[in-house]
Amino acid sequence: xxxxxxxxxxxxxxxxxxxxxxxxxxxxxxxxxxxxxxxxxxxxxxxxxxxxxxxxxxxxxxxxxxxxxxxxxxxxxxxxxxxxxxxxxxxxxxxxxxxxxxx
Numbered sequence: 144x145x146x147x148x149x150x151x152x153x154x155x156x157x158x159x160x161x162x163x164x165x166x167x168x169x170x171x172x173x174x175x176x177x178x179x180x181x182x183x184x185x186x187x188x189x190x191x192x193x194x195x196x197x198x199x200x201x202x203x204x205x206x207x208x209x210x211x212x213x214x215x216x217x218x219x220x221x222x223x224x225x226x227x228x229x230x231x232x233x234x235x236x237x238x239x240x241x242x243x244x245x246x
Contacts, residue, residue, distance in 0.1 A: 170224065170225045171222055171223065171224040171225075172222070172223065173221055173222060173223070174215070174217050174221055174222065174223040175221075177215060177223045177225070178204065178223075181204045181213055182204075185206055185209065185211050185213070186206040186208055186209060186211075187204040187205055187206045187211060187212065187213055188204060188205070188206070189202060189203075189204055190203045190204060190205040190212070190232070190234070191203040195216065197219075198218060198219045199216055199217070199218055199219075200216070200217045200218075201214065201215070201216055201217075201226075202214070202215045202216075202217055202223075203215075203232075205232040205234075206232070207234075209230075210230050210231045210232050210233075211228070211229070211230055211232065212228065212229055212230075212232035213225060213227070213228045214226045214227040214228070
């Protein structure tokens with residue numbers, strides 16, 4: 144009985160730790176081409192960006208009209224890959240700093 148439970152737990156655990164399916168099929172292209180295609184096809188423009196590390200920039204392209212968004216990772220060599228896409232993008236207002244908080 145314990146062998147079956149242990150075997151089932153191990154199989155389930157191995158299935159849960161496998162790489163996600165999308166990791167094998169990232170859509171990558173030169174950044175300029177991806178940005179142009181996002182604007183042409185979806186009306187998305189650069190909305191936010193941040194440095195992940197010295198060689199990678201995370202960028203969010205969004206459309207205020209449709210609410211669609213795309214998250215890219217752009218490398219130093221000029222290539223970008225689509226990490227995620229979605230709908231209902233919302234821009235939150237910047238909260239004022241709390242009194243007494245270090246800025």
